[in-house]
Amino acid sequence: MRAEVVKMSADHMDMEAIEKAGRILKEGGLVAFPTETVYGLGGNALDPQASMKIYAAKGRPSDNPLIVHIAEMDRLADIAEQIPEKARLLAEHFWPGPLTMILPKKDAVPGETTGGLDSVAVRFPSDKIAQELIKAAGGFVAAPSANTSGRPSPTKAEHVEEDLGDAIDMIIDGGQVGIGLESTIVDFTEEVPVVLRPGYISLEMLQEILGEVRMDKGLLITDSNVRPKAPGMKYRHYAPKADLTIVEGEEAAVLREINRFAAEAKELGMQVGIIATDETAGKYPAGIVKSIGSREDEDSIGHHLFEVLREFDHCNVCAIYSEAFYTPRIGQAIMNRLLKAAGHKIISVS
Ligand code: TXA
Ligand code: MG
Secondary structure, eight states: OOOEEEEOOSSSOOHHHHHHHHHHHHTTOOEEEOOSSSOEEEEETTOHHHHHHHHHHHTOOTTSOOEEEOSSGGGHHHHBSOOOHHHHHHHHHHOSSSEEEEEEBOTTSOTTTTTTOSEEEEEOOOOHHHHHHHHHTTSOEEOOBSSOTTSOOOSSHHHHHHHHTTTSSEEEEOOSOSSOSOOEEEEOSSSSOEEEEOOSSOHHHHHHHHSOOEEOHHHHOOOTTSOOSSGGGGSOOSOOSSOEEEEEEOHHHHHHHHHHHHHHHHHTTOOOEEEEOTTTGGGOOSSEEEEOOOTTOHHHHHHHHHHHHHHHTTSOOSOEEEEOOOOTTTHHHHHHHHHHHTTTOEEEEO
């Protein structure tokens, strides 16, 4: 079976195709769709069989829970046993949007969807196509990122086709997504809210509204004895096929080091891939150089990160070197993904 691909935009939605996709989901099938963060692989969240199909299509371990997407605020109470005041406050500020909240689950949500946990991850996306699809499907769509487990998350429908084209029923192509990094996950099952995955909504933005918010210890420490609380964060992820190393430090020192690696590879008749920025791309004489965006516009870096990682899979490179991107607001999210893609290989130069 090859997935049917239907193109549309938020301004010109093909409601017939959305109705059809909704029917596929109601009948237990799988549909990939755009959200403002990354493409999602959707199945009916209340149908245990559909969740099992999602795990199988992605090659994902079934103890790694799925996010349930809603498109109307008042449906939250159907799946969350209890909604703390702080969670309501965050929802008011950031929903619909790139925020996922972990709450105690109601029985209506099957254990298959939550990887056996008694909590449920919920997100109300702002993408209009996603919202219409969720409503057409009955209100609750489980959707992990629509990539094969371990690969970079998809930011274009072509990425979904590449990974899952033979494993699912339909792909809604809504063009390239806006943000390009998965949602910020905040856990409300403990006294103090905890960030389990950094995203477009930064720790500072959360603290401004909630006061005390912690980062999950498993995110801060690379000690493998400290397990991240979001099961998915413990897996190696986002990895391109060639080995990726991050080089951090002053710009001049980083250029010197990466250029040295590039020259060494050239001597051996090979070439490296280089993840640069608009500001530095012209300063690497050897290797395949890709600009990820501009340091003047950190959103452009988040927007292109997964795309650039995927592009290198189609290039003949022996290794990839990337600059580091500790940008002010979403740097934490960008570096979290980049470090995972690099298996935490990072060199500091001065
Ligand atoms: O932006 C996003 O969140 C995208 C789009 C499609 O909405 N979805 C997404 O889903 O990134 P996924 O499955 O790739 O990542 C979900 C993460 C995983 O790390 C998973 O372990 C964690 O959320 N998670 C889900 N339910 C959880 C729960 N009840 N407790 C702790 N972590 C949970
Ligand atoms: Mg994912």
